[in-house]
Amino acid sequence: MKIEGFELRRIALPIVTPFRTSFGTQTSRDILLVKAITDGAEGWGECVSLPQPVYSPEYTEGAVDMLKRYFIPGVAGVKTATDVAPALHKYKGHPMAKAVIETAILDAELRTEGRSFARELGSVNERVPCGVSVGIMDSIPELLDAVGGYIDEGYVRIKLKIEPGWDIEAVRAVRERFGDEVLLQVDANTAYTLRDARHLAKLDDFDLLLIEQPLEEEDIVGHADLAKMLKTPICLDESVTSAQTAAAAIRLGATSVINIKPGRVGGYLEARRIHDLAAAAGIPVWCGGMLETGLGRAANIALASLPGFTLPGDVSASDRFYKTDITEPWVMEDGHLTVPTGPGLGVAPIPELLEEFTTSVEWVTL
Numbered sequence: 007m008k009i010e011g012f013e014l015r016r017i018a019l020p021i022v023t024p025f026r027t028s029f030g031t032q033t034s035r036d037i038l039l040v041k042a043i044t045d046g047a048e049g050w051g052e053c054v055s056l057p058q059p060v061y062s063p064e065y066t067e068g069a070v071d072m073l074k075r076y077f078i079p080g081v082a083g084v085k086t087a088t089d090v091a092p093a094l095h096k097y098k099g100h101p102m103a104k105a106v107i108e109t110a111i112l113d114a115e116l117r118t119e120g121r122s123f124a125r126e127l128g129s130v131n132e133r134v135p136c137g138v139s140v141g142i143m144d145s146i147p148e149l150l151d152a153v154g155g156y157i158d159e160g161y162v163r164i165k166l167k168i169e170p171g172w173d174i175e176a177v178r179a180v181r182e183r184f185g186d187e188v189l190l191q192v193d194a195n196t197a198y199t200l201r202d203a204r205h206l207a208k209l210d211d212f213d214l215l216l217i218e219q220p221l222e223e224e225d226i227v228g229h230a231d232l233a234k235m236l237k238t239p240i241c242l243d244e245s246v247t248s249a250q251t252a253a254a255a256i257r258l259g260a261t262s263v264i265n266i267k268p269g270r271v272g273g274y275l276e277a278r279r280i281h282d283l284a285a286a287a288g289i290p291v292w293c294g295g296m297l298e299t300g301l302g303r304a305a306n307i308a309l310a311s312l313p314g315f316t317l318p319g320d321v322s323a324s325d326r327f328y329k330t331d332i333t334e335p336w337v338m339e340d341g342h343l344t345v346p347t348g349p350g351l352g353v354a355p356i357p358e359l360l361e362e363f364t365t366s367v368e369w370v371t372l
């Protein structure tokens with residue numbers, strides 16, 4: 007395969023209701039899409055960075071700069087997606103920017119060869135169960151309304167975003183209203199320190215599936231210490247930036263479940279490596295989400311259908327965040343989404359919708 011160039015396209019999509027986490031509130035999504043132009047097919051990638059470096063060090067303008075300055079020139083001569091990560095290895099960090107270019111090239115390659123992401127990654131399931139991530143709200147009644155709505159829609163697992171001041175009582179209220187049967191977990195996005203250990207241990211009363219990333223990204227040892235003080239399993243998100251950090255966190259006892267987000271670890275091929283090493287270590291994994299459009303969602307659904315993904319992911323229907331998606335919308339049936347089987351991602355942006363939401367387009371030829 008010969009890569010001829012890339013289109014860098016920015017789109018702006020409104021979000022149906024503001025989504026608040028411990029680090030801020032998202033009210034719309036400004037997304038970078040990358041299209042790889044090759045002598046075979048065209049391929050798409052969706053960059054999961056946020057506009058500001060508040061979830062991880064990456065931010066979208068930075069990703070654009072890295073792509074134009076280093077990563078696009080860096081893949082000149084690359085003939086297959088498996089050569090992308092080795093070609094870019096000398097450049098430190100920026101996994102989301104690396105992931106988007108690898109995904110676009112992989113999609114082009116798979117479309118050319120008529121193979122799907124699911125088949126390429128090692129899918130074993132035809133559908134995946136859907137979890138939903140519920141933001142921090144202004145009041146408990148508002149939270150209970152939101153959770154009730156998602157349960158009525160069929161979501162099979164609820165994740166509550168937490169922060170100091172919005173944790174034990176929120177979880178207690180959801181358990182009291184919806185019962186012990188609901189699969190429930192929480193995500194702190196690094197909002198606590200080890201000094202909060204005794205407070206966090208109060209979550210042990212509520213039979214949660216896991217607590218996600220309570221401490222700082224770098225604090226692997228702190229998570230290992232905290233794990234000894236809690237019954238609730240710890241699941242790392244932000245801290246796991248590669249297969250290497252995943253292996254280290256497992257070895258140290260810092261994580262007994264892993265949230266795999268392809269963007270955070272440099273792409274779907276590295277995500278599969280983490281899946282494989284976690285499976286070998288008996289560690290369950292699940293697929294995280296970054297408010298993807300239908301494009302990024304398609305790839306996540308394929309990944310979530312691998313055998314080690316034994317917990318429902320933050321894999322929700324398009325209408326969880328977007329009234330209008332840029333692809334055919336992902337619609338949940340019986341709490342599940344069907345794994346796409348067409349060539350590559352199996353979906354593509356609908357041209358008129360893509361145009362409608364586009365804010366800028368730039369071409370970079372190789």
Ligand code: SMG
Pocket residue numbers: 027032061138139193195243294295296297298320321322
């Ligand atoms: O795509 O369903 C989704 C969002 C899931 O909560 C979610 N993601 O830390 O796991 C996480 C957050 C990161 C994004 S917050 C803007």
Ligand code: MG
Pocket residue numbers: 193195218219243244265
């Ligand atoms: Mg998280």
